[in-house]
Amino acid sequence: MAYEPKPNTGSLFSNKEKKSPQSPDYQGDILIDASKLEIVNGVAKIKIAGWKKTAASGLVYLSLSVDTFKPKDTPDPRRNSASITDLKDDIPF
Numbered sequence: 001m002a003y004e005p006k007p008n009t010g011s012l013f014s015n016k017e018k019k020s021p022q023s024p025d026y027q028g029d030i031l032i033d034a035s036k037l038e039i040v041n042g043v044a045k046i047k048i049a050g051w052k053k054t055a056a057s058g059l060v061y062l063s064l065s066v067d068t069f070k071p072k073d074t075p076d077p078r079r080n081s082a083s084i085t086d087l088k089d090d091i092p093f
Contacts, residue, residue, distance in 0.1 A: 005030070005031050007033040008033055008036075008066045009066070010029050010063075010066075011062065011063055011064060012028040012064060013061045013062075014060070026062065028061075028064075032066060046066050046067070048065070048066050048067075049064070049066075050063065
């Protein structure tokens with residue numbers, strides 16, 4: 001059974017077949033749940049974290065996790081900044 005990454009996770013493995021000094025030292029795949037991305041002007045900011053792990057075969061690799069979740073809705077600033085005196089002005093009696 002092959003390893004199946006979960007959404008927002010991936011792995012980087014040492015690149016043992018570097019063809020030139022510019023070739024990456026590590027390569028792999030990551031699955032990103034695009035429905036959770038916040039895209040502003042065509043750009044998505046993705047936070048990434050990695051953990052050094054050892055596969056059953058003994059191969060050391062980096063396990064990756066990303067945070068792509070949209071921020072919580074921003075509360076209306078008028079609701080948070082109203083003082084008691086501001087509220088009294090809205091009372092009709």
